[in-house]
Amino acid sequence: MLIDSTHTLADAAKEKPLQVLQNAAKRLYRAVVKKHPKLEKRLPKQPPLPEDRAEAEKAMLHYLAQLGETVETLLPDHEGALSEKIKIAKQIVEDERFLALKGVLSAIDPDARFGWKSSTKSFFGYKEHIAMTEEEIITAVEVTSGTADDGSN
Secondary structure, eight states: OEEEEEEEEOSSOOOOHHHHHHHHHHHHHHHHHHHOGGGGGGSOOOOOOOSSHHHHHHHHHHHHHHHHHHHHHHOTTOOHHHHHHHHHHHHHHHOTTGGGTSSOOOSSOTTOEEEESSSSOEEEEEEEEEEEOTTOOEEEEEEEETTSOGGGO
16 A cells, blocks of 8 residues: 655635735625625625734734624525635634634635645645555545645545
């Protein structure tokens, strides 16, 4: 049995926390307005952001949490694309490592992570851990975030 890991790049750009927050909020807001235009007036508006980056990130994180909670209250039976946007918003808000640049790095693909191919080459995406026989028949595949250890799977 041969076990190997390979990396796969995410189909999304790695972003700074403020960009992730702004993109997630914008996508959630647009999804609600597109499907339920009458609710636009009831959604919280994005606040003006402070000049200080850390304070701006905290303000956007609070806004994203508030927007997500409001949408869930207004649309408790949400589904489809809207449910996905709410799930992403929650995942970002609940990620304790987010503002330390170690958690979610994309509002488009929140599961993708920063990983290393070698001590000098990095990538943003996933690792595929593949098990195969000597005849090159794949018997198992496990996909993990880019931060996963190659040897532990």
